[in-house]
Ligand SMILES: O=C(O)C1=C[C@@H](OP(=O)(O)O)[C@@H](O)[C@H](O)C1
């Protein structure tokens with residue numbers, strides 16, 4: 001997951017390949033609660049692991065449920081309708097599918113419970129559910145604002161003889177919550193009556209389907225009346241498989257519809273959810289087809305390719321696909337006319353006011369957008385009209401995910417996604433998954449080169465800049481050190497007579513930089529390559545021209561989405577001459593010798609500062625005078641003497657220089 005403050009998406013071009021998507025949030029949280037309430041153990045396969053399921057799992061643990069991991073299977077030991085504790089405080093994050101059903105189940109069972117969430121959860125309505133539960137005889141108090149969490153739940157005195165009315169026009173989750181809670185009290189038939197129009201109906205189908213699998217056969221009369229038969233009792237089905245998330249699939253369906261194929265005939269293939277899905281959002285497929293996408297599918301897979309281009313404009317009632325429909329709003333930017341999404345009032349009370357968010361963020365990109373209380377109209381953005389924008393994501397995973405698709409814009413402007421970690425709600429590895437399928441416009445994966453002499457602090461600064469931007473990191477100096485180490489381990493002397501053998505070894509070097517570690521195959525060689533001797537060997541190995549050549553391809557391979565920070569001596573001059581931002585970082589010899597001295601002393605290695613300085617100067621002279629790629633600043637490099645700067649100040653300067661070049665979001669929204 002990207003934990004960065006923002007993630008810059010360079011202009012994207014093509015896509016292709018296969019992806020297995022994480023489990024459905026709606027199925028996962030229902031299955032978790034049903035398994036917890038059932039008699040017996042349930043083995044859940046392919047459960048979603050995200051913020052929303054974590055809060056549910058934590059609540060189940062607090063209630064005394066056994067939760068065990070067995071490889072990729074999660075086993076829940078059900079409570080059989082009997083709570084092991086009747087006092088607890090639950091934190092529900094921003095998970096509607098945890099907050100609403102758990103409130104109902106706990107209210108029916110009764111106890112001394114409180115439920116709260118993130119600030120936005122305290123702005124998401126729950127009054128219609130509380131009214132229905134109170135009608136039933138449950139004791140619920142608002143701890144903050146009337147109609148909203150946090151809540152306190154007390155002991156219940158259930159009245160089951162009358163039909164329980166519930167409104168379903170704000171959220172279908174209230175009806176889902178009652179349907180899941182009432183089998184716990186079904187000493188007689190219990191009737192639920194929906195008052196007014198029910199929204200998001202397909203989610204009720206998911207609920208009924210899963211209730212069936214856990215032994216509850218709800219009788220229904222259309223969408224108006226639901227009866228839980230007397231004697232209903234939850235029984236674990238044993239094993240249950242969670243489909244991949246159909247709402248998450250919408251981003252990849254859109255990707256297939258927008259991107260050119262990565263190679264002739266390439267498609268985007270989605271595994272784990274398909275045309276047999278029990279999730280209503282699978283009908284996003286029809287909406288995407290109406291816009292021109294070519295989609296084929298089977299029971300648990302879909303294949304998507306670009307069809308009609310530009311996409312065809314649509315005017316669609318989206319009430320049945322409230323979550324996936326947000327993806328249509330971004331697809332609309334690529335359509336041949338304005339697209340209107342109707343009957344989406346519920347967007348206003350979800351993770352954020354999603355209608356307002358889509359209007360504001362599409363406008364930042366340059367689009368004309370209109371809104372009404374329950375509709376949105378997005379006008380397409382022609383080539384030449386796109387602006388680079390910093391997309392505010394409102395702690396809403398879907399805003400972050402759907403705006404990533406704006407990176408396919410024809411003007412090749414960069415799209416910044418603020419707070420990308422908000423995708424953790426339902427799809428923590430969304431961006432990694434996206435980058436696994438897409439290619440940037442040629443030459444558009446940014447590389448920041450930080451070159452400079454030894455002990456200038458460039459390695460530390462480069463690693464930190466990479467971390468802050470979520471970019472890959474290439475420590476090219478380490479590559480020479482690793483090559484030297486691998487050569488020594490292979491019994492090769494580091495001298496020109498062994499050049500061919502060392503080059504052959506370098507060509508296939510299995511080197512990776514992960515979490516501040518340098519790995520050679522499975523070996524952590526971080527320490528081994530940092531000795532002074534390894535440094536000298538690296539310098540000697542780097543003077544062998546065919547070794548340098550062998551390492552060039554390897555280094556180019558590090559240029560991958562979303563970007564790269566490359567630290568070395570010839571990154572800007574030789575390896576990435578077209579890099580959009582180059583820094584030449586240096587400090588006085590005295591200053592660098594002192595830094596190296598402190599570094600060694602802190603590791604308990606004795607050192608002599610004047611010898612270190614002499615070594616440093618000798619190494620500078622060797623690096624600057626070598627025949628191949630001598631150490632020198634690139635003509636277009638920014639010079640940064642950090643003799644007087646702290647590491648953090650140097651990091652800030654590099655970041656500031658880069659951000660200035662990016663010039664994202666410097667336009668005001670219309
Ligand atoms: O029951 C569910 O799993 C859900 C129902 C929908 O909410 P509403 O019924 O509030 O529209 C949907 O937006 C949400 O993401 C999940």
Ligand SMILES: C=C(OP(=O)(O)O)C(=O)O
Pocket residue numbers: 094095096097323350351398426
């Ligand atoms: C509305 C959503 O979430 P929740 O389950 O919290 O309602 C959503 O995932 O888009």
